[in-house]
Amino acid sequence: MRFFDVDHGPRRGDNGGVYSDAHLHLVDLEARDPDFAAKIPGPDWRGAAAAHDVAEFERSEALRKGLPPTLAGFGIHPQGLRWDTADYLGALAAGGRIAFIGEAGFDFFGDRPERVRNDENLRAQRGAFEFQLALAERRGLPLLVHARKATDILQGYAPRLRKLPSVIFHGWPGRLVDAESFLRKGVEAYFSLGPPLRRGGAHAIECCAALPADRLLAETDAPWQPPRGQAWTGADAIVRVSEAIGGIRGLSPEETGPLLRANFFKAFGSTGGQASD
Ligand SMILES: [Zn+2]
Numbered sequence: 001m002r003f004f005d006v007d008h009g010p011r012r013g014d015n016g017g018v019y020s021d022a023h024l025h026l027v028d029l030e031a032r033d034p035d036f037a038a039k040i041p042g043p044d045w046r047g048a049a050a051a052h053d054v055a056e057f058e059r060s061e062a063l064r065k066g067l068p069p070t071l072a073g074f075g076i077h078p079q080g081l082r083w084d085t086a087d088y089l090g091a092l093a094a095g096g097r098i099a100f101i102g103e104a105g106f107d108f109f110g111d112r113p114e115r116v117r118n119d120e121n122l123r124a125q126r127g128a129f130e131f132q133l134a135l136a137e138r139r140g141l142p143l144l145v146h147a148r149k150a151t152d153i154l155q156g157y158a159p160r161l162r163k164l165p166s167v168i169f170h171g172w173p174g175r176l177v178d179a180e181s182f183l184r185k186g187v188e189a190y191f192s193l194g195p196p197l198r199r200g201g202a203h204a205i206e207c208c209a210a211l212p213a214d215r216l217l218a219e220t221d222a223p224w225q226p227p228r229g230q231a232w233t234g235a236d237a238i239v240r241v242s243e244a245i246g247g248i249r250g251l252s253p254e255e256t257g258p259l260l261r262a263n264f265f266k267a268f269g270s271t272g273g274q275a276s277d
Contacts, residue, residue, distance in 0.1 A: 018257030020264035021047040021238045022192040023144070023170045023219035026063040026070075027056045032223050032232045039236040043068050046264060047235070050103050050144065050170075052077045054088055071099035071268055073144055076128045078107040079115070086131060093139040099268055102144025103170060104132040109148040117149065126153075133160055142166040142268055151178045158185040166267050168192055171221055176206045183215065190267040192217035195225040195233065197244040208248045216249075217267055218242050218260050 019041050026049045029036040040047075048071040049064060051057040057074050064070045074092050076082060092098045106125050108117035115121070136143040143164055147154055151174040154161070161167050162185060172179065172191040182189040191211055196204045208216065218241045223232035246256030264270075 017042045017044045018261050019045045019238045019242055020218060020257075020260045021045070021220050021222075021235065022168060022190075022217040022264060022267065023194070024049055024222040024235060025051070025224065026060045026067075027051065029223045029232075029235065030059075030063060033234065036222075036235060037063075037067055039234040040067060041236055041239050045235075045238070046070065046261065048073060048100065048144070048264075048268060050075060052080060052085070052103070054085060057088075057092075071270060072097070073100040073102050074098050075102040075104045075144065076132060077103045078105050078125050078128065078146060081114070081124055081128050083128075089132070090135060093135055093141060098141070099270060100142040100144050100168065101132050101136045101139075102142075102168070103146040104129055104143060105146040106150030106153050107146065107148045108150050115148075122153075129157075133157065133164075136164050140165055142168055144168045144170055146170055148173055151175075155181060155185075158182060158187055162186040162188070164188065165269050166190060168217065168267050170219060171196070171225070172207060173203065174207070175203050176210050179207050179211055179215075183212070190215055190217050190263065192219045193245060194219040194221050194241055195227065195237065197248070198227065198240055205248060208245055213249065213259060214263055214266070216245060216260070217263055218245055 024047055045068050049060050050073045051060045052075055064072060074089050076085060107115050109115050145167060166188040168190045170192045171194055179191050191207055193204050193208055197208060218238060220233050220235060220237040222235050222237060226233045242256055242260060246253055
């Protein structure tokens with residue numbers, strides 16, 4: 001696996017080369033860059049790939065084989081509610097083919113009719129979420145949560161979320177008090193921070209600075225959430241996100257990499273497996 005950084009050339013020393021991307025989309029990445037794997041920053045990278053469609057999952061599985069050890073997940077995304085993949089998701093979970101369920105959650109950002117918070121949309125999104133929550137409970141799997149303008153709804157599920165091995169809030173959008181509330185309620189919650197940190201997102205920076213260090217994850221959400229002026233995000237963005245987390249926490253790169261790696265393994269209940277190459 002090649003190791004380089006598009007902006008600054010080789011950076012083998014940074015983070016000790018240890019990068020952990022808690023959230024990315026392999027098939028969407030491949031659609032933008034068939035050679036996307038070359039941007040993965042070295043063999044000591046680990047990732048967690050989400051998929052939301054049967055064909056997408058099968059392609060993601062094929063891509064995963066060519067990468068350093070990467071975890072697979074499948075979910076019913078709140079931005080694309082559907083029930084035709086529910087049985088497939090159930091079979092993946094029963095067959096031990098996925099390491100986590102998700103993205104699952106709520107999206108009430110309001111930028112589309114189905115994302116306006118009203119009774120009808122809330123009922124529909126609750127249905128898909130509760131199905132996945134029950135499946136995660138039954139199979140003892142981590143739940144990877146997508147939430148926009150819905151932290152209060154998720155707080156209502158805390159008594160059930162605390163029964164799960166972990167809950168990973170991808171692109172955690174909430175405030176510090178919200179994050180702390182999940183932890184106080186006994187939820188094994190992890191807060192995954194990504195591109196908004198680098199854009200100076202106030203909530204993300206507040207959470208990054210003050211949450212317990214062992215609850216933080218780094219993610220790119222690649223190819224989504226590109227920096228201003230870019231069409232999409234590459235897997236190499238994890239370098240900048242990790243640097244941002246380390247900078248805010250006052251950690252050296254040599255400390256940041258292993259911290260985020262340990263959190264990644266705890267969050268996904270994985271020992272990381274062996275290198276695939
Ligand atoms: Zn995503």
